Amino acid sequence: MTEKIAVLGAGSWGTVLANLLVENGKTVALWTHDPKQVPEINEQHRNQHYLPEFALHDDLKATSDLKAAINGAAVILFVVPTNAIRSVAEQVGPLLEGTQPIIAHAAKGLELNSKLRVSQVLQAVLPAGQYRGPVVISGPSHAEDVSTKDITTLTVAATDVAAAQVVQRLFMNDYFRLYTNTDVLGVELGAALKNVIAIGAGALHGLGYGDNTKAALMTRGLAEITRLGTHMGANPMTFIGLSGVGDLIVTCTSVHSRNWRAGNALGQGQELADVLANMGMVVEGVSTAKVVHELAREQDCDMPISEAIYQVLYQGAPIKTVITDLMAREGKPEFDFGLTLQTAPKQV
Structure with a gap:
């Protein structure tokens, strides 16, 4: 009998991670809030809405019964959208007494209103002393590529290194490799903030800009992510x-x-409401842009690209106008020499 892992969330990422664990020989319960997904996954071995081309392992089993999913689980992995983490954790909390599972998550966002990272939400909701972690799984990964066994490398972060190593061992195989990290704050901020920059990258493509422009956005976007992260202690x-x-x-x-x-789609002239309605899945960067706007003000941190994307999303600013404004800013040094490469304090 192998250790049981409960994967909470049967979207594309949760489904692929659960399927990978089954292929690794683990016992997995995939929880979905939608009962209609259960027979589709268990009997047809498909998740048509999220991964229409992907055939699931016959041994992957789904359930809409949360208690049954986490019963006896050594690891509980949250893979629901960021702004659903709190409500799911509130349901999980009362079921943890005496179980001591490792709690992990693979979400990439910041909670609206509270501005908390996902690990902070879990710690605020789940009863202290009833679990190990949280452990964060993050890095460059698309569910579609993992489903085809494309070589993928991720970070697994926790202040409890032993817990991170348990999760690392569960997932590693010949195409999926994880590296441990103790900087939970930095890993979660990087995961969340890059979604905002990615909206900008897509907008540039939609407007017809070339590779030079995309490289400029990504490089200076990384500078902003690093600036805010180090301001906050990463x-x-x-x-x-x-x-x-x-x-x-x-x-x-x-x-x-x-x-x-x-x-x-925004760069091609579509309205945000229509874009989100047609996506069929959560676009984490939209809500994260609002949180980043607020955090940058609180931290007195200059983030002009992120602010420009916020203006487009929430204030109706024309994309071409914010690009013109960005390019007209006063010249500055490339590097912020206030940053140091010395190790910053490790925070949960």
């Missing part, structure tokens, strides 16, 4: 790793990225 080295520049590259360049696709 290790600047994290942002040149998998959950920083790695995730930024894949999200800003791939048609699999919902954030890139949303930005591309």
Whole structure:
């Protein structure tokens, strides 16, 4: 009998991760809030809405019964949208007594209103002393590519290194490799903030800009992510790793990225409400842009690209106008020499 893992969330990423674990010989319960998905996954071995071309392993089992999903689980992995983490965790919390599972998540966003990272939401909701972690799985990854066994490398971050190593071992195989990291703050910020920049990258593509422009956006976007992250106490080295520049590259360049696709549609002149309605899946960068706007003000941190994207999304600013304004800004040095490559304090 192998250790049981409960994967909460049967979207594209949750389904692919659950399927990978089954292929690795693990016992997996995939929880979905939608009972209609259960027979489709269990009997047809498909998840048509999220991964229409992907045949699931016969041994992958789904359930809409949350208690049954987490019963006996050694690891509980949250893979629901960021702004659903709290409500799902509130249901999980009372079921943890005496179980001590490792709690992990693979979400990439910041909670609206509270501005909390996902690990902070989990810690605020779940009963202390009833679990290990949280452990964060993040990095350059699209579910569609993992489903075809494309070589993928991710970060698994936790202050509890032993817990991170357990999760690392569960997932690793000949095409899926994880590296441990103790900078939970930096890993979660990199994962969330790159979604905002990816909306901008998509918008540039939709407007017809070329490779020079996209490279400029990604490079200066990374500078902003690093600036805010170090302001908040993250290790600047994290942002040149998998959950920083790695995730930024894949999200800003791939048609699999919902954030890139949303930005591309905006660049082609579509309205935001229509873009989100037609996407069929959550675009994390839209809500994250609002949180980043608020955090940058609180931290007194200059983030002109992120602010421009916020203005487009929430204030109706024309994309070409904000681009013109960005290019007309006063000249500055490339590097902020206030940053240091010394290790910053590690925070949960």
